Every structure is written in C-alpha cells, then in structure tokens.
Amino acid sequence: MGRRVSGSSESRFSAYVAGLVGVIGHADRAQPLRDYCTGLIMPGERKSVEPMAAVTAPARVAAQHQSLLHFVGEGHWSDEQVLAKVREMVLPRIGQHGPIEAWIIDDTSFPKKGRHSVGVARQYCGRLGKEDNCQVAVSLSIANHHASLPVAYRLYLPQEWTNDSERLRKAGVPDDIGFKTKHEIALDQIRAACAAGLPRGIVLMDAGYGNHSDLRASLTRLELSYVAGILSNTTVWAPGTGPLPPKPYVPGRGRPTKQLRRDAEHQPINVKDLALSLPAKAWRTITWREGTNVSLKSRFARVRIRIARRDFNRSEPWPEEWLLIEWPKGEKEPTKYWLSSLPADIGFARLVDLAKLRWRIERDYQELKQEVGLGHFEGRRWRGFHHHATLCIAAYGFLISERETIPPSATRSAGLLPPAVLSDGYRPRGSALAA
Structure with missing residues (x-):
C-alpha cells in the first residue's frame, strides 16, 4: 500500500x-x-x-x-x-x-x-x-x-x-x-x-449549470465573473450584428414601445453555426496544462458576442461577452462552448486556462x-x-x-496512520465465513 x-x-x-x-x-x-x-x-x-x-x-x-x-x-x-x-x-x-x-x-x-x-x-x-x-x-x-x-x-x-x-x-x-x-x-x-x-x-x-441564463445573471449581480459551459444550440448575436432598436414613437398612435426588435434580416445565430463560419485564422492551438505524459492542448477560437435570449422583451441588448469555442484537431465539428463575462482585454491563453481549470472538480x-x-x-x-x-x-x-x-510511491491515504490489526474472529458482513 x-x-x-x-x-x-x-x-x-x-x-x-x-x-x-x-x-x-x-x-x-x-x-x-x-x-x-x-x-x-x-x-x-x-x-x-x-x-x-x-x-x-x-x-x-x-x-x-x-x-x-x-x-x-x-x-x-x-x-x-x-x-x-x-x-x-x-x-x-x-x-x-x-x-x-x-x-x-x-x-x-x-x-x-x-x-x-x-x-x-x-x-x-x-x-x-x-x-x-x-x-x-x-x-x-x-x-x-x-x-x-x-x-x-x-x-x-x-x-x-x-x-x-x-x-x-x-x-x-x-x-x-x-x-x-x-x-x-x-x-x-x-x-x-x-x-x-x-x-x-x-x-x-x-453546461448543466452554465446554460441557465438566470444563474449567470445572478452571478453578475453578485459581482462575480464566470466561465460557463453552454450548449451548441445557444443563440447569440455574432460580431457586428444585433437586434433592432425599439420602434420610433409616433404621437397619437398608441403607447410608445421599449422592446428591441428582430426582422428577417436581423436574426441571432446558434453558436455551432457561428463557430463553423469562422475563418481558419480565428483558430489557435493553445496548451493549458502539462499532463502526466504529454502537454494538454487543443484548437480554440474566441469572439465577442451578445446573448440573444429573449432580448425582444428588453429595452437594451445584453452586455458583450466572450464566446470561447474548442475544436480539437481531427474532430468533425467543435466539441465545447463557453460564455465568459471576463474582461475584453483578458489574454486568450488565460481564458482557456480558466475554462479548463474545471478539471479540478x-x-x-x-x-x-x-x-x-x-x-x-x-x-x-x-x-x-x-x-x-x-x-x-x-x-x-x-x-x-x-x-x-506523501512519497510519490504511496497512495494518498496510505502510510499516514499505523495499520490496523483486525481481530482473528472478525468477518465482514455478508462474507462466506460470516455466513
């Protein structure tokens, strides 16, 4: 042991x-x-x-x-x-x-x-x-x-x-x-x-937690930044796009509206389609941790986006965030997606490093x-x-x-305490001898 x-x-x-x-x-x-x-x-x-x-x-x-x-x-x-x-x-x-x-x-x-x-x-x-x-x-x-x-x-x-x-x-x-x-x-x-x-x-x-926009919004209200896994069908506004502003108010034609709008030409895109549309130069190979035998690395891209979830009920677009995408070499399509509220000036490798730190759990x-x-x-x-x-x-x-x-040859728990000595008559419950 x-x-x-x-x-x-x-x-x-x-x-x-x-x-x-x-x-x-x-x-x-x-x-x-x-x-x-x-x-x-x-x-x-x-x-x-x-x-x-x-x-x-x-x-x-x-x-x-x-x-x-x-x-x-x-x-x-x-x-x-x-x-x-x-x-x-x-x-x-x-x-x-x-x-x-x-x-x-x-x-x-x-x-x-x-x-x-x-x-x-x-x-x-x-x-x-x-x-x-x-x-x-x-x-x-x-x-x-x-x-x-x-x-x-x-x-x-x-x-x-x-x-x-x-x-x-x-x-x-x-x-x-x-x-x-x-x-x-x-x-x-x-x-x-x-x-x-x-x-x-x-x-x-x-993504089991990160896909809940209410949870992400609550973290922001607590002044906590996040890197949250999301599903590939999450909709966002790609860079340079966004919802239409509220309709201009015309006096005498009902109450003014404050909701953002969409039309046939202004529609969000899911993150998988956005990832597939990115040019080759958007992808970088980044090493985030030294593994047991080899360095852990993969291909990533990141873009500044805004989430689209129910923004037609809002008067202002959601704030800009990072969309981080992983597409390992040899895979047919991207495998993981994250949203992050970390600052716009955070380094690319640092963003990947934090996303991958979840391995500790x-x-x-x-x-x-x-x-x-x-x-x-x-x-x-x-x-x-x-x-x-x-x-x-x-x-x-x-x-x-x-x-x-603890020496490298020892298991984590072995050797910290003296070994126990069982009595000669002890038999684990359910064993053939006990029976």
Missing part, C-alpha cells in the same frame, strides 16, 4: 482533528469523530461504518459499529460549522501555492437501489452515463491550480420526493427543505460563500470517492448522508494539507 511516512503526520492529524472537535459540540463526540476520520483516511476498499469500525477498534467491533453509526446518523452537530472549520485550516495550505482562482459549481451522483434512501430517484447518473436510480448532490469547490476544496455540499431532492411528505418524514428531511433545482441550490451555495467572505474566484460551471470527486469513500454511506436518512459527506470532505482536506509529505 506504499511506504510509511514519518510519525509527524500522525501528530498533525491529531492536531487537525482537535480543531474539528472544537466545533463538533459535546466532548463525548471527540472520540467517534477521530475514529470516523481515521477510518476514512486509512487504506481499505470500503469506507462504510462496519469496516471502519473493524479497522479503528478491532477488539470491540460491535460496540464501535454502534458508536460510529450513532455519531454519523443521529449526531446533532452542524455540517456548516465543521466545513467552515475545515476551510479555516486547509485554505491557508492551498494559498501557499497561489491565490484562489476559481469557484467551481458541479454535482456528483451515486447509483443506489431501492426507493427509501433519501433522494434516490430515477434520474441522470453521471457515473453511469445514463438515467438510473441514484442520489445526486450539488457542491461548490474553491480552487487554484494546486488544489481544490469543497466548501458546500447538499443533496438534490427530486419533486417526487418533495411532494411526498411521509417519505420526507421517514428520511428525516428537515421541514424547511423544499424543492429546489440544482442551479438554485448552487446559487444558494454561492451566496453563502459570498456572505462568509471566502476569497473570491471566477465561477466555473459546465473531477479530481475532487475522483479522490473523494476512491480515497475516502464519499459514496460508501449505507444509511437512508438526510442527516447521515450529509454528516458522512462532511467528514469525507474533512478527511480530504487533511490529505490536501499533507500532499507534499
């Missing part, structure tokens, strides 16, 4: 958990907190409660199982306060490698069978690439090129859940939680981050799931789902802080 690192990592882990104990509440939660975080960062294929009980207290697995189960499933401690403390401890370590550059909106999904686990419904599951029974959670991460950290995380409840009061009650969903779309949840998280005074960054989002989720078991929670209720996720983020935050101390 990799080499042991020095014992100083253990002492730093103890200090880190002690910081969390300060906001977790009662003193009797301190040991379950330490044990749960320990179980999350120790090597192991499964980070649900029972196997973590086995590795953190091998001599008393049953009692430990009950202790951890109660702590994560029933404990009345605040996810928000714990995440705030994680930010306080981890952001300075991230900031040693440069200022925060981005706030990244995204969601992640967990395939789940049955209908009683909170939030489970037939919906699009990114992990499977199709619709299936799953849970979906929306998150906000703050990032620079060195690392990123989730600072907000909330389960999305489909309307079939929020319309079923008995189902909500059985799953322990708080009374004040009603239906919200994913982009509404994301906007709530953004507003909370602004209110908390977190270091601001450019908001990055894929993919790394977040990969490591949260593979290293610390974000998707391994087996409970059914709202509180347990969020408590487990909060503690996974806390454990992940510690691993981020320790990044420079």
Whole structure:
C-alpha cells in the first residue's frame, strides 16, 4: 500500500482533528469523530461504518459499529460549522501555492437501489452515463491550480420526493427543505460563500449549470465573473450584428414601445453555426496544462458576442461577452462552448486556462470517492448522508494539507496512520465465513 511516512503526520492529524472537535459540540463526540476520520483516511476498499469500525477498534467491533453509526446518523452537530472549520485550516495550505482562482459549481451522483434512501430517484447518473436510480448532490469547490476544496455540499431532492411528505418524514428531511433545482441550490451555495467572505474566484460551471441564463445573471449581480459551459444550440448575436432598436414613437398612435426588435434580416445565430463560419485564422492551438505524459492542448477560437435570449422583451441588448469555442484537431465539428463575462482585454491563453481549470472538480470527486469513500454511506436518512459527506470532505482536506509529505510511491491515504490489526474472529458482513 506504499511506504510509511514519518510519525509527524500522525501528530498533525491529531492536531487537525482537535480543531474539528472544537466545533463538533459535546466532548463525548471527540472520540467517534477521530475514529470516523481515521477510518476514512486509512487504506481499505470500503469506507462504510462496519469496516471502519473493524479497522479503528478491532477488539470491540460491535460496540464501535454502534458508536460510529450513532455519531454519523443521529449526531446533532452542524455540517456548516465543521466545513467552515475545515476551510479555516486547509485554505491557508492551498494559498501557499497561489491565490484562489476559481469557484467551481458541479454535482456528483451515486447509483443506489431501492426507493427509501433519501433522494434516490430515477434520474441522470453521471457515473453511469445514463438515467438510473441514484442520489445526486450539488457542491461548490474553491480552487487554484494546486488544489481544490469543497466548501458546500447538499443533496438534490427530486419533486417526487418533495411532494411526498411521509417519505420526507421517514428520511428525516428537515421541514424547511423544499424543492429546489440544482442551479438554485448552487446559487444558494454561492451566496453563502459570498456572505462568509471566502476569497473570491471566477465561477466555473459546465453546461448543466452554465446554460441557465438566470444563474449567470445572478452571478453578475453578485459581482462575480464566470466561465460557463453552454450548449451548441445557444443563440447569440455574432460580431457586428444585433437586434433592432425599439420602434420610433409616433404621437397619437398608441403607447410608445421599449422592446428591441428582430426582422428577417436581423436574426441571432446558434453558436455551432457561428463557430463553423469562422475563418481558419480565428483558430489557435493553445496548451493549458502539462499532463502526466504529454502537454494538454487543443484548437480554440474566441469572439465577442451578445446573448440573444429573449432580448425582444428588453429595452437594451445584453452586455458583450466572450464566446470561447474548442475544436480539437481531427474532430468533425467543435466539441465545447463557453460564455465568459471576463474582461475584453483578458489574454486568450488565460481564458482557456480558466475554462479548463474545471478539471479540478473531477479530481475532487475522483479522490473523494476512491480515497475516502464519499459514496460508501449505507444509511437512508438526510442527516447521515450529509454528516458522512462532511467528514469525507474533512478527511480530504487533511490529505490536501499533507500532499507534499506523501512519497510519490504511496497512495494518498496510505502510510499516514499505523495499520490496523483486525481481530482473528472478525468477518465482514455478508462474507462466506460470516455466513
């Protein structure tokens, strides 16, 4: 599993958990907190409660199982306060490698069978690439090129859940939680981050969020710039074009109109058609990151445009923005499109670099799931789902802080703590020997 690192990592882990104990509440939660975080960062294929009980207290697995189960499933401690403390401890370590550059909106999904686990419904599951029974959670991460950290995380409840009061009650969903779309949840998280005074960054989002013009407009009102993925059928006004001004008012012929107009010669164009119409000289090959073995590069074009969405109900055109387009060499047509409210004088390579920085959230989720078991929670209720996720983020935050101390040959979680010794009689639930 990799080499042991020095014992100083253990002492730093103890200090880190002690910081969390300060906001977790009662003193009797301190040991379950330490044990749960320990179980999350120790090597192991499964980070649900029972196997973590086995590795953190091998001599008393049953009692430990009950202790951890109660702590994560029933404990009345605040996810928000714990995440705030994680930010306080981890952001300075991230900031040693440069200022925060981005706030990244995204969601992640967990395939789940049955209908009683909170939030489970037939919906699009990114992990499977199709619709299936799953849970979906929306998150906000703050990032620079060195690392990123989730600072907000909330389960999305489909309307079939929020319309079923008995189902909500059985799953322990708080009374004040009603239906919200994913982009509404994301906007709530953004507003909370602004209110908390977190270091601001450019908001990055894929087309699942970026295609919502109301969300983009809300970010502008919060004085946040964005680089937002959009769909190829999004309509815009190409450079040098735009809607017609309102009709001139003729006295005595009704009330004056203030709406912009279109006619047969003044029509917007979708971004795919605009991209295909660009001359060859508009395209540049830009490298945005050094990959594991090769440089990551592609062909891009950018143009100043105005969005066209329902501007016939407006008296002024939408402000100018950047349209960024990616068309990899060898592809038949462009593959990605972004809108950006970043200044007109931003460098081309810098714009591409920020658009591509969203890869950090993919790394977040990969490591949260593979290293610390974000998707391994087996409970059914709202509180347990969020408590487990909060503690996974806390454990992940510690691993981020320790990044420079882990040898390249070690896995991220291996070697930070002494290996557990299981009792001879322990058998995982469901194993043939246990049966």
